[in-house]
Every structure is written in C-alpha cells, then in structure tokens.
Amino acid sequence: MENVETQxxxxxxxxxxxxxxxxxxxxxxxxxxxxxxxxxxxxxxDFQGMLRWTLxxxxxxxxxxxxxxxxxxxxxxxxxxxxAILGPxxxxxxxxxxxxxxxxxxxxxxxxxxxxxxxxxxxxxxxEESNEGGAxxxx
Amino acid sequence: xxxxxxxxxxxPDSLVDDWSDDKEAFHVPWGKVMMWIFLxxxxxxxxxxxxxxMNVRRTTTEPWPYPSEVxxxxxxxxxxxxxxxxxxxxxxxxxxxxxxxxxxxAHFKDKxxxxxxxxxxxxxGASFVGMQAFEWTKLISEGVRPWxxxxxxxxxxxxxxxxxxxxxxxxxxxxxxxxxxxxxVLKGHYDVKxxxxxxxxxxxxxxxxxxxxxxxxxxxxLW
Numbered sequence: 074m075e076n077v078e079t080q081x082x083x084x085x086x087x088x089x090x091x092x093x094x095x096x097x098x099x100x101x102x103x104x105x106x107x108x109x110x111x112x113x114x115x116x117x118x119d120f121q122g123m124l125r126w127t128l129x130x131x132x133x134x135x136x137x138x139x140x141x142x143x144x145x146x147x148x149x150x151x152x153x154x155x156x157a158i159l160g161p162x163x164x165x166x167x168x169x170x171x172x173x174x175x176x177x178x179x180x181x182x183x184x185x186x187x188x189x190x191x192x193x194x195x196x197x198x199x200x201e202e203s204n205e206g207g208a209x210x211x212x
Numbered sequence: 213x214x215x216x217x218x219x220x221x222x223x224p225d226s227l228v229d230d231w232s233d234d235k236e237a238f239h240v241p242w243g244k245v246m247m248w249i250f251l252x253x254x255x256x257x258x259x260x261x262x263x264x265x266m267n268v269r270r271t272t273t274e275p276w277p278y279p280s281e282v283x284x285x286x287x288x289x290x291x292x293x294x295x296x297x298x299x300x301x302x303x304x305x306x307x308x309x310x311x312x313x314x315x316x317x318a319h320f321k322d323k324x325x326x327x328x329x330x331x332x333x334x335x336x337g338a339s340f341v342g343m344q345a346f347e348w349t350k351l352i353s354e355g356v357r358p359w360x361x362x363x364x365x366x367x368x369x370x371x372x373x374x375x376x377x378x379x380x381x382x383x384x385x386x387x388x389x390x391x392x393x394x395x396x397v398l399k400g401h402y403d404v405k406x407x408x409x410x411x412x413x414x415x416x417x418x419x420x421x422x423x424x425x426x427x428x429x430x431x432x433x434l435w
Binding site for chain 2: 092093095098099101102105106109112113115116117119125126129130132133136137140141143144145146150151152153154155156157158161162165168169172173175176177179180183184187189195196197198
C-alpha cells in the first residue's frame with residue numbers, strides 16, 4: 074500500500090510530459106555531436122582492423138545509450154517500463170549468434186563447392202568511370 | 213535521477229508492486245505505452261534487416277565495396293570520404309536536439325515554442341530525406357542496382373536500398389507526424405484536456421529514428 078503514495082507525484086508529473094533541466098539536454102546534444110564527429114574521424118583517418126571496429130562499436134553504443142537514456146527519458150522511467158522495453162530486444166542476441174555461426178558455414182560451403190572468385194581483393198571505387206546510365210553524371 | 217519518488221520507482225521491488233497492481237502496470241499515459249510497444253516491434257524489424265545484412269556480407273565470396281569511397285563526394289577539388297553521410301548524421305542529431313527541446317517546452321505548455329521547435333525538427337528531417345534522394349540518384353546513375361553494382365558484391369545494392377529506404381520511409385512518416393502534431397498544438401487542440409503528453413510521444417518516435425540511424429551509420433557506412 075505504501076507505493077500508492079509514491080505513485081501520485083509520478084502520475085501528476087506525466088500530464089505535460091516529464092520535466093528536466095534544459096542543461097541535461099544541451100549537454101547530451103553536444104556530446105552526440107562530438108561522438109559523431111569522432112566516429113566520422115575513424116573513417117576519415119582510415120583506421121583499419123580491430124582498432125576501427127572497437128572505436129565504431131564504442132561510439133555507437135555511447136550514442137545509442139545517451140539517446141535512449143536522456144532523449145527518450147529512459148533513465149527517469151519506472152523499473153517496470155524499463156525492463157518491459159529493454160528486455161525483449163535481448164533475444165536478438167540469439168539471432169545474431171545463430172546467424173554468425175550459420176554465416177561461417179554458408180561461406181565455407183560456397184568456397185568448397187563454387188570456389189573463390191578470381192578477384193578476391195576489394196576494389197577501390199572510381200567515381201569518374203560512370204557506366205551506362207551515368208552519362209548525365211558529371212562529377 | 214533526483215527526488216525520492218523517482219529512486220523508489222526505480223527500485224527493483226517497485227517492479228513487483230507495479231505488476232501486481234490490479235489497474236495498470238506502467239503508470240504513464242497509455243499513448244506512451246502504445247508508442248513504446250510499436251518502437252520495440254520496430255526494433256525487431258530493423259534488427260532483422262541489419263542481422264540479414266551481416267549474414268549476407270559474411271557469406272558472400274565477392275569482395276564488399278568500400279562504403280567510404282562509394283559515398284565520397286568531390287568538394288573544392290578534393291575527394292572527401294563519406295562526407296554526405298556525415299552531414300546527414302549531423303542533421304539528424306540536430307533535429308533530435310530540437311525535438312528534445314520541444315518535449316521540454318511541452319511541460320510548460322508553451323505552444324509557440326513547441327510549434328517552432330517541432331517545425332524546425334520536421335524541416336531538418338525533410339532535408340535529411342532530400343539528401344537521401346540525392347544519394348540514391350547518384351548511386352543509381354553510377355549503376356548500383358539491387359542485383360548488381362560496379363564495385364563488388366552484388367548484395368551491396370540490395371542491402372543499401374532496403375535498409376536506407378526503410379529508414380527514409382520512417383523519417384518521411386516522422387516529418388508528417390511532426391507537422392500534424394505541431395499544427396494541433398498551435399491550434400490549442402490539446403488544451404481541451406490540458407494533456408500535452410503527445411509531444412513527448414512524438415519525440416519518442418523521432419528519437420527512435422535517430423537511434424536507428426546510429427546503428428545504420430556504424431554497421432553499414434563505417435564498417
């Protein structure tokens with residue numbers, strides 16, 4: 074019964090949406106800009122390999138976390154709502170796991186039965202060489 | 213964060229209290245719960261797309277094109293990698309910020325500020341879709357199709373059109389949604405009940421669209 078008292082202010086607060094100091098939003102907004110800039114720099118300076126993937130994943134989760142926690146007000150919600158929203162997507166980890174293991178297998182059978190293509194190196198993109206429909210493309 | 217009632221409502225014991233409540237479990241406006249249910253299901257859709265992309269990229273024996281070079285633009289005589297996508301990312305973050313401020317002013321029921329901020333958000337969203345249309349046009353004219361492209365694995369095209377197309381559709385719907393709600397706010401439609409929670413709900417949708425872009429940007433464009 075004691076929780077009845079604690080629920081009243083929360084419900085009243087919901088009427089016009091939640092209220093939080095403007096500084097929180099502005100700080101997160103700036104932070105998102107900085108993190109996006111960093112993740113673009115990963116590509117601009119052409120980091121490769123493990124360093125690239127680690128940085129991309131780190132910046133991605135930081136950005137996603139700040140958007141969900143602050144902009145989507147998740148950090149101020151009740152535990153019942155937080156678990157109902159964030160719980161179910163965890164099942165996707167199983168799908169990711171299955172697809173990774175399946176992916177290795179499919180790749181293996183393709184190489185076994187069809188062989189690797191003659192050009193296995195990644196091709197660099199040349200925009201000047203536009204083909205067929207690219208006549209009007211002048212860049 | 214601060215305040216006693218909030219820390220109480222986040223205590224794990226409150227989970228049991230809320231779910232054993234005979235009336236309602238979440239103690240938020242029903243529209244907000246509905247939006248969250250929709251967003252969770254949308255999470256599964258976009259995740260399926262991205263996991264499908266992972267599988268396709270993992271299993272192809274052809275080399276994957278460099279997205280950084282595919283989306284490079286020539287600016288002032290220099291080839292700048294991925295610049296259009298970077299600009300689109302910054303535009304979407306800017307729109308997320310204006311939306312967050314609109315949600316904040318919804319608490320004070322400041323109609324003019326909500327209207328202006330939501331329209332700004334919609335304008336940023338529309339320019340995002342415009343740049344995406346430019347990007348699609350450019351790639352199509354360079355010969356990228358869902359079944360082939362000049363640079364490597366043919367799956368690149370199908371993944372690109374499917375994922376960015378579905379995200380662009382969400383942004384377009386969001387722009388319409390924002391404009392409808394913004395107009396209704398200005399006309400005083402929500403003063404009848406004095407309930408402005410719709411602004412926060414619209415904000416949830418818009419931030420979700422930005423959230424999805426964070427993952428697309430990382431996995432498709434940067435990887």
